[in-house]
Amino acid sequence: MTTVADAGSAEAPTTATLVGVDLGQSVTDAVIVGSNGGVTAHNGFATRGREARTALHDALAALGAAASGPALVGVSGGRSASLDDGGASARRIVTVSEPEAIGRGGLELAGLESALVVSCGTGTAMISARAASAGSDAAYAHVTGTPVGGGTLRALGGLLLGTRDAEAIAALAATGDASRVDTTLADVLGAGLGSLPPSATAVSLGRLADDDAELGADREPDDTLDLAAAQRGGVDRADLAAALVTMVSQTIALVAVNAVRAEGLAAVVMVGRVASLPPVRSMLEAVFRVYGLTGTLHVPPAGAAATALGAALAARARHPAA
Numbered sequence: 001m002t003t004v005a006d007a008g009s010a011e012a013p014t015t016a017t018l019v020g021v022d023l024g025q026s027v028t029d030a031v032i033v034g035s036n037g038g039v040t041a042h043n044g045f046a047t048r049g050r051e052a053r054t055a056l057h058d059a060l061a062a063l064g065a066a067a068s069g070p071a072l073v074g075v076s077g078g079r080s081a082s083l084d085d086g087g088a089s090a091r092r093i094v095t096v097s098e099p100e101a102i103g104r105g106g107l108e109l110a111g112l113e114s115a116l117v118v119s120c121g122t123g124t125a126m127i128s129a130r131a132a133s134a135g136s137d138a139a140y141a142h143v144t145g146t147p148v149g150g151g152t153l154r155a156l157g158g159l160l161l162g163t164r165d166a167e168a169i170a171a172l173a174a175t176g177d178a179s180r181v182d183t184t185l186a187d188v189l190g191a192g193l194g195s196l197p198p199s200a201t202a203v204s205l206g207r208l209a210d211d212d213a214e215l216g217a218d219r220e221p222d223d224t225l226d227l228a229a230a231q232r233g234g235v236d237r238a239d240l241a242a243a244l245v246t247m248v249s250q251t252i253a254l255v256a257v258n259a260v261r262a263e264g265l266a267a268v269v270m271v272g273r274v275a276s277l278p279p280v281r282s283m284l285e286a287v288f289r290v291y292g293l294t295g296t297l298h299v300p301p302a303g304a305a306a307t308a309l310g311a312a313l314a315a316r317a318r319h320p321a322a
Helices: 052-063 098-110 150-160 166-173 206-210 227-232 237-263 278-290 303-318
Strands: 018-023 027-033 039-046 072-076 092-095 114-120 124-130 139-146 201-203 268-271
Touching (some): 018 098, 018 303, 027 052, 027 303, 039 303, 052 072, 072 303, 098 303, 114 303, 139 237, 166 237, 166 278, 201 237, 237 268, 268 278
Parallel strands (some): 114 268
Antiparallel strands (some): 114 124
16 A cells, blocks of 8 residues: 655655656646655645646656656646646656546555545546456446536535635534534435435525525525525535535535445545545544444545545556666
């Protein structure tokens, strides 16, 4: 299993020979992989506004690796295809498909040979990942996903809470109660349903749709929500944050539950910054527990580095002598 090394044990960035970079839609992540296969340095920064080659240069500089020029750089992400130099330069740049980078990185961080690896980024991608074994090659395939993810949380947070900072939204959510905004099975049925407890969500943000008194009954149908008026009427900001986090987390978890069963896999690895947010992780675990999958879910602490790590490992697998 790979972990991010403590700063004191990290190799000097200027001696880096293997680097992985994930050019994400919102964030670029870069890692240095040491001779022992461990991540010795990790850096992330906002991607928006940077052309792919500029983002790559900035990623190497952030690691302190730009001057020495690592011999091998694995790059993944939607804008990475233009960076592959075919080995024409001293620094070999290898582009790696996102399914392979996500899958390899997730398996490595979790110490598993196979799993559904879920990349919780701006959107959410789910990869069936199987490492190479006797008689079979490694296989990494995108099997499903959802457009709901960190981008959804940030966008709705900006509209409803006045902040697009995912960590701030999560911190606020930790102090709130989603059941004051969501409609539960207890509200709808007066009881649970199957394996679902009465407290399970029946309708995300359901109370905002049903209780006109709290949002101002005199609003026209096309009026936007006056958040200040809603809060004066009883909608607490922390409760609204909790409901947003719950909606995003449950959507990701429910798709993953069905996907891992459909793929016949025994484990789910959640990677990416969204999965590491405490209230998100708690809700992911709660959904897996309700559906009888306790022990199936893995959320590695270094999950934000997974795709960059996977890109580096894939590059090394293709060019072991570099």
